[in-house]
Amino acid sequence: MDEPVGRGVEADVDVDLDVDVVVVGAGLSGVGAACHLRREAPQESLLVLEARERMGGTWDLFRYPGVRSDSDMFTLAYDFAPWRGERAIVEGADIRRYVEDTARAYGIDDRTRFGHRVVRAEWSGAEQRWRLTVAHAGDERVVTCRFLWVCTGYYRYDAGHQPALAGEEAFGGTLVDPQRWPEDLDVRDRDVVVLGSGATAVTLVPALAAQGARVTMLQRSPSYVGVVGRRDRWARRLSGRVPPGVADRVLRARHVLVQQTVTGVSRRRPDLVRRALLRTAAQRLPEGYDVEATFGARYDPWDQRLTVSPGGELFTAVRDGRAEVVTGTLERLTPDGVLMTSGREVPADVLVRATGLEMLGFGGMEVVVDDEPVVLGERLAYAGVMLEDVPNLAFTVGYARASWTLRADLVAHWVTRLLRRMRREGLAVVTPDRAPAAEHEARRPLIDLNSGYVRRGRGRMPEQGAGRPWRSPGNHLEGVAALRWRRRTPGLRTTPAGSRA
Incomplete structure (x- = not known):
């Protein structure tokens, strides 16, 4: 681990670096992609730009009270670095x-390299390399690489979805966004309204109540x-009784x-899962509480991502x-709170906009291949990992209905195996073919959910087709079958070193 970051430059020089692989996002x-590279393709020189x-x-950006993952740590952890605690649901910190x-x-x-934002990535077929324009401290720097791996997620980090609120200028309280939570915000003995009913809202409400606030979660539906x-009771049972490696595999x-x-079961018997969810809620709420009207969603379970409440803390609050x-x-908003169309005015000293995400592909960077701009929303994803007709570029997007890292690990194994090959x-070059017209006609979002941010984000992310290799697992x-076991890569054309693509 003591070799230089790039070739022909010192490790502490940030200008005009040339490396084998650049990972965008830390x-x-x-981080998982970079660790997999160090483990499985250590011969590749590596640079991470964040x-x-x-x-x-x-998990660094969001600092609002109670921030946590809905996924258990046994599957959110990397497959090479198992989670060894008993707690399955942990805080963001x-x-x-x-x-x-x-x-x-x-x-x-x-x-x-922190504070380095990739604003433009240009592929040169003549040079068979990516040229990255990187913004840092008001300047632009250039980094070149043989292979580009984009790990920026799929939503905007600087701002969430912010629908217009009538009367916002008249509101006399504090307006807060979860992505910019004030460190000094004191909510004790104050009226707090949380707009939204997704994971952020369900996390915030009991956490703010525990801080002494009077909290109202205001949901449109x-x-x-x-x-x-x-x-996890199994973690406690297995601890000290079986070898740690065995326990890791069993728990995962x-x-x-x-x-x-x-x-x-949610896909096959949504009615069964719906009744179970509402029954669980009713058991934790006061007798006579209208569970159907409050927690009976209008969609089937897992049509949108299922929000969870550890220990039922929301229902307890x-x-x-x-x-x-x-x-x-x-x-509209009023000087003292929120006026509903029903005529009720909900008092608010603090109003939190937990109104969802805005999708953003590849961190907003511009992608160009031989002077031709690449419109992400027009491209299909090859195996959910590469882009059709875009050379030497991979990207990581996790599962929508399972832990993100489960799929991120599989993508990493696939990419490192490709680099070794x-x-x-x-x-010198690997490029997915252009997808057939039939696949484009059957195109659908890569994030296979019916959530509002997915619908709003059509056109900002690559999409998937209906059949292999254009369908994302x-x-x-x-x-596992598509990205770990299957070795064939139909539709992936290659160019030997020294040849023109």
Whole structure:
């Protein structure tokens, strides 16, 4: 781990670097990709470019009270760095530390340049390299590489979805966005309204109530909320009784099986899962509570991502009178709160816009291939990993209905295997063919959910087709088969070193 970052330059020089592989993004996906490269393709020189000043991505950006993942850590952790705690659901700070510790263990922190935003990526067929224009501290720098790996996620980091709020200028309280949570915000004995009913809102409401706020979750329509345990009893049972490696595999497999079962049953018997979710909610709410009107969503379970409440903390806050859930339409803001179309005015000293995400492909960078701009929304994804007719570029997007990292690990194994093949066979360029017209006619979003941010984001991300290799694996068993076991790569053309593409 002591070799230079690039070729022909010192490791501490940030201008005009040339490396084999550039990973864009130092969040959960980017750090994982870089670690896989160090483990499985150590001969490749590596540079990680991160637009923000710190590592961790989502788990460094979001600092609102109670921020956590809905996914268990046994599957959110990398397959090469198992989670060894008993707690399955952990806070964002714990996830950030896990990412940082893993990066440090593999020397990725020494190969990462912070505050470096890739604004343009240009492929030259003549040079068979990517030329990256990188913004840093008001200047532009140039980095070139043989292979580009984009690990920027799929949503905007600087701002979420912010629908126009009538009367916003008249509101006399504090307006807060989860992505820019003020460190000094004191909510004790204050009225707080959280707009939204997704994962952020369901996390914020009990956390703010625990800080002494009077909290109202204001939702336009209901969402399903499931209940999960914070701790894993199997982790406690296996600890000290079986070798750690065996326990790691058992716990990861168990959680994968649970995820597969829940999502599978949700697709085949949505009525059964719906009744189970509402029954679980009713058991934790006061007798006579209108569970159907408040938590009976208008869509089938897992048509949108299922929000979870560890230990049922949201329901406990409502049952204890520390929080309220109101369903209705916001008419306008007033100096003292929120006026509903029903005529009710909900008091608010603090208004939190937990109104969802905005999708953004490749971190907003411009992609150009031999002077031709690449419109991401017009391209299909090859195996959900590369872009049709775009050379030497891979990207990582995790599962929509399972832990993100399960798929990110599979993508990393696939990409590192491809890089080893390129080096072994003397290949300079690998390019997915243009997808057949029939696949374009059957195109659908890569994120296979009916969520609002997916519908709003059509055209900003690559999409998928209907058949292999243009269909992205939707569940983990299919993903393992497609990205780990299957060695054939039909439709992937190659160019030997020294030849023109």
